[in-house]
Structure formats: structure tokens, C-alpha cells
Amino acid sequence: MTQENNVKRPIQELEHDPIQKIETQPHDPPEKNEKANQALHSVTTLMQKIQRQPMVAHLIRATERFNDRLGNQFGAAITYFSFLSMIPIMMVSFAAAGFILASHPNLLEDIFSKILMNVSDPTLASTLKNTINTAVQQRTTVGLVGLGIALYSGVNWMGNLREAIRAQSRDVWERTPQDQEKIWLKYLRDFISLIGLLVALIITLSITSIAGSAQQMIISALYLDSIEWLKTGLAFDRSGNLYFCQLSAFFLDFLATASPSPT
Template sequence: MKENKPEEKKAEKPLINIKTGNQTVDKSITRVSRLVSWFQAIPAVAHFIRAGERFTDRMGSQFGAAITYFSFLSLIPILMVSFAGVGFVLASNQDLLTDLIDRMVNSISDPTLATTLKNSVKTAVEQRTTVGITGLLVALYSGISWMGNLREAVRAQSRDVWERNQQDKEKIYFKYTRDFISLIGLVLALFITIMLTSVAGAAQDAIVRALGLDGIEWLRPAMTTIALTISILANYLLFLWIFWRLPRHQPRKKALFRGTLLAAIGFEVIKAIMTMTLPKLASSPSGAAFGSVLGLMAFFYFFARLTLFCAAWIATAEYADDEPEQANTPV
């Protein structure tokens, strides 16, 4: 029995070490859990978590992919209208048409490709009326369908419950009329946004050159900040129209204004990232062929996801001074 005592003591030591190690691990896990709980309890973080959960539970990614598909599909009739417009311009100016065909033939070494492009230009001129009318009709239908899908996706994130109720159902003629009016409003909002950004940028450059300040280096960061602010303001007007008009119920004002600002800043970040990545993507041989298509689809997808996430953010906002009855007021 005496010979076995040292062995029993040696066997007990690892058990004590394992127990001590488990206690240390448990304490570390507890500290991390407390830190995570404290971080999640921050109001802004908790709001983002609620918005993310709603976005995921209500298939925000799937709706974003559907909006991307319909957005890309809507470009086809727009290209048809553009194609017809070029045909009208060339038909009214024979010298321009002849010069364009000559430049194409002289700049392309492959005779087959040159002949194909030459025939395409002639087709654009000869069938300009048919292509233009067809393109306008298809563009109108696809645009209304795109607006309807965007409206349903935003409503899915905005309403209190995931399932549609009887109040959400509309007669088909009223639905298409509403989507048509919304489409016109969105086009006007987009036009105002582009004009505001373009005019402000041009006026800014003209004022700087008129005052002779274009050579001052320290003014460049200030001018960049001003241009960025104007662009965010233009984005704000666009998203304000989307979040104010598309949901069936009017959102609370504080949540609407803050969520719109979040969307405007996020949209500017998306544009900056796309501006930096697209030139690099187009520099490769495969990117030169498909880079513009992939970039356009990525832009539509990120825009759709941002719009739906901010709609979920607005819907999940909780403020002590909000009036709850405003959330149920019909638009």
C-alpha cells in the first residue's frame, strides 16, 4: 500500500489542474458574454441588431436580388429607346451618318465586323420608329413592374407583421395606376437629384475659377467636402421620397429623417466604392468584356439591399417621445 501512495498523489494533480483550467475558461467566457451583452445593450447597436434581424427574417437579400434582376431587365427597353433616338438623329443628318459609317469602316480591320456594324447603323435608321415605340411601351411596362416590386419589398420591411392582410390587397387597375404615379414621382426625384448634383458641381468649379482660387491647395479638401455634402443632400431627397411614399403607412418622422440620412450616406459610400473598383475590374481582359455588366448588377444589388435595410431600420426604431398612433396612419 505504501508503494501505491506516490502514484495516487501523482494521479490527483492533473485533475486539480484541469479543474482550475476549466474555471479560468468559464471566467473568460463570462467576461466575454458580459462585454457582448453590454455592447448589444447600447441603443444604437440594439437598433441595428433589430433592423438586421427584420431584414433577414423578411427575406431582404432575396428581395434585393429580385429588384436587381428587374432593374437590369428594365435596361433593355431603355437601350431600345436610345437606339431609336440615335436612328432619328442620324436620319436627319445624312452627313453625320456617312461620316460615322466611314469612320467605322476605316477603324475596324476585320471586314466582317465592319459590315455587321454598318448594317446595325442602317437598321437603327430604317426601323427607328418601330423600335422607339416598342421600346417606350416595354419600358413603361417594365418600369411599372419594377416600381411594384420595389414597393412590395419596402412594404414587407415596413409593416408590423410579415404576412399581408386584407388591407394590403389592391385592385389591379388601382395598383398599376398607383405604381405608374409612383414611377413618375421617382423619375422626377431622380432627375432633380442629378440636376442638383451636376449644377452645384459646375457652379462650384465656375466660382473657383472666376475668383482665381483654383491654384490654392488647401481649398481642395474644403471643395471636396462641399461637393460631398451636396451629393449626400441629393441622395437624401431621393431616399426621402422612397421611404415616405412607398410604405402603405406613414413612418414616424424622427425615424424617417434619421433612416433617410443613413441611406443617403450609405449610398454615397456605395458610389465611392464602385468608382474605385470598376476601373480596376475593367483593366483585366475578362473585366473589359463583362466588367460593366457585373459592376452595374453589383450597383443595383447594393442599392436594393441598402434601401430595404434602411426601411427595416426605420420600422424598428424606438424613441420615447414618438407618438405611436402615427405609425398606423394611412398614407
């Protein structure tokens, strides 16, 4: 910087007063700052006490571990594989419907007549009729192909679920040589787990259905059909039973797939 730049312009030569710095934020009184600090300290102390509670501390550690082990990403991947498994399941469902229609010709004729009555376009009605005929005629092929794909995708779905659970439960993120297993043993284990999960779901749904029917029979036998709040309460009870049974099935599947067993 030169000497000329160091020379300040005299204020007397200005045609106006120099701009003064404006205080935009007034200073708070010391008493107010002290109260705010005390309140902040009290809240911080309270939060630390809550976090030191065993249940809360365990929940915080579990959440941090879940996020560190990419739990949300694993959940998204399992959802994607579950969506892909819907296609072969639909194929098996169409094949089952084809077997039912083939064994009941009268039902098939009723469907055709309703299509002709409700569809005004003759071309579209003919296309729907031919599609149903094709599905009925090729029911065995569609069923076998769909069943095979459903079995393969289901086993892979169970394998992905098992790997996700094990990634969450093992001590270190990387798999050790002890975690490696033979491919045939892996698929056999996943197949058995898949069958067990399906059996557990069938049992839980059957128990829920039987319990709902028994409740309705008891209400009818006691002549309590006219009580509206009782029906609402029983509906919540059935939902709770279904949730409990499905949660039990999930925990059984979790314990079967996790290695080592979580503590």
C-alpha cells in the first residue's frame, strides 16, 4: 500500500456526515442471557438423564447400529425382491383359476355370457374370451412355470433376507471365513426356512379365521348381535390377534435365519 493510499480524506471536505454503523441487534441484559443459559443447561441435563436410561440407551444404540449397517437399504432391496416375486405368484393364481374353470364348465360359460353382456365392443369381448380360453387350455404349463419361478425367487428372497439379518446381527460388517457355507447347503437352508415361513403364515391365518368364526358363534348364541360396540371391539381383537400371530411368525423366522443367535 502506497503512502497516498494511507492518507485519509479529511471529514471536513465531505458534503455530508460519514455513515455511522448501526447496531442491528441490541444487547440483551445480562439477566436475560443468564436465564436462557440456565434453561438450556436444564434441558441438556434432562436429555442426558433420559438418554442414560437403560431402555432409551439400548434403543439409541440399536437405531445407530441399524443405520450404520445399511438397514434401510437392505429393507428397500428386500421390498424390490418381494415385488418381483408377485409375478410368478400371479401366474400360479391364474393357473389355479384355470383349473377351477376347467372343472366347472358352467362357471366358464357364465363368465363368457357376462363378458358379452357387459362389454359393448365385439372385438374386445372376443379378445377377452380368447384370452380366458388360452389361460384355461395352458393352465398346466403356466402353473408349472409360475411355480418354478416362484420357488426360485422365493428361495432367493429368503437368502437375501437371511444375509440382511446376519449383516445386522454379526459383530463385524465383513463376513469371516466361518460365515461361508456350501452353495447346496445355503439353498437347502433357505428352502426349509421358506417352507417354514409359509407354514407359519398359513397357521396364523387359520387361527385368526377360526377365532373370528368362534367369536361370531358365541355372540350369536348369547343373542348379543344387536350390541354395536361389541362388534367393534371384537374387530379390534381379531386385528390384534392377527398382528400378534404374524409378529410371532416373524420372530421365529428371524431366530432361524440369524447367525449367531442375537442376544
